[in-house]
């Protein structure tokens with residue numbers, strides 16, 4: 001007897017990028033049947049009118065075992081998240097993996113090992129403006145190698161957060177990623193407003209290390225007037241044989257900790273970033289627009305609060321995500337209820353709604369492929385991204401007309417409002433969302449490569 005049957009739905013065949021009418025059977029965490037006739041099971045779900053898609057894979061997040069961001073991810077259809085991004089990962093991945101396995105989690109988790117905060121701090125290099133010396137680089141490379149041998153899915157960089165990191169440092173660690181044929185994800189550094197040199201730096205890294213590069217939350221790095229130039233530069237590099245992919249969220253306004261180098265007053269000045277565009281996303285000043293006094297106060301007394309920088313237009317996002325080498329991502333992280341950036345709850349439904357239904361820039365099949373099989377094959381998640389027998393039963397069932405994000409920026413509404421039109425999400429064969437209600441079931445697994 002099957003555990004679940006999902007009957008009468010429209011299945012997305014991500015391999016051939018087509019929609020097919022099939023009935024799906026689930027047993028013991030796996031998809032076991034794809035049938036032309038309705039299936040019997042302990043529980044049968046009538047998916048008439050719904051799309052049955054592989055669960056979304058979030059190519060760039062900061063869930064890292066934190067429960068509320070895990071819950072909000074599941075509710076937007078994400079069944080697998082890639083964490084440890086922007087140079088910030090759990091200090092000891094072996095321990096992290098073991099803990100997550102012991103307690104279970106709402107969704108599946110893969111992890112990068114992070115350079116700019118985690119590896120640097122692990123070897124005692126806490127000055128973000130200082131380069132690592134030869135010995136320090138060697139020690140970080142050894143730790144990165146260890147993490148990759150323990151199953152980390154790549155090396156992440158947050159160069160914006162460690163302005164002192166040298167090219168030698170980045171190349172040495174990328175070589176470790178290349179040795180394992182894993183992804184190196186990079187939150188690029190930005191030296192000045194609309195700076196594009198940072199891209200050439202990363203292509204140098206790709207060329208000299210042989211690493212496969214994933215440029216993180218691309219639209220956050222190069223939105224407004226530079227997005228088309230930046231994309232053209234990426235395409236030129238790809239045409240010269242470099243293995244470069246990008247991920248992007250559905251928002252142009254980005255968020256980070258106010259205590260980081262990003263909000264260093266000197267760098268704000270160099271990057272021509274204006275106080276009037278900064279909105280506090282967490283803590284006692286949530287929703288307030290910044291001025292110099294509040295910035296200095298927050299950096300001193302509330303460095304872990306987040307501030308959103310408002311810029312760009314929706315067209316910047318569309319330009320990025322319509323490219324065949326672009327994957328949708330959230331950049332989500334843990335916030336208290338009612339706080340944060342709408343990316344934590346709205347990204348994937350907004351992606352389907354705007355890219356497919358409203359702008360018609362992607363077909364539904366293409367959009368789903370980019371949110372599932374494309375990241376699965378980029379990272380090497382072999383059992384994910386396809387609805388067929390033998391694959392993990394990670395599924396999202398959504399209404400292709402009603403799917404809609406409800407999350408808003410903190411000065412406009414609730415950043416963690418859950419989306420509409422996603423009644424069922426399955427993680428490893430168990431319902432994480434059932435009848436549009438989050439179940440709290442901990443069927444998610446750790447993905448060790």
Ligand SMILES: [Zn+2]
Nearest residue numbers: 086187216217
């Ligand atoms: Zn980042």
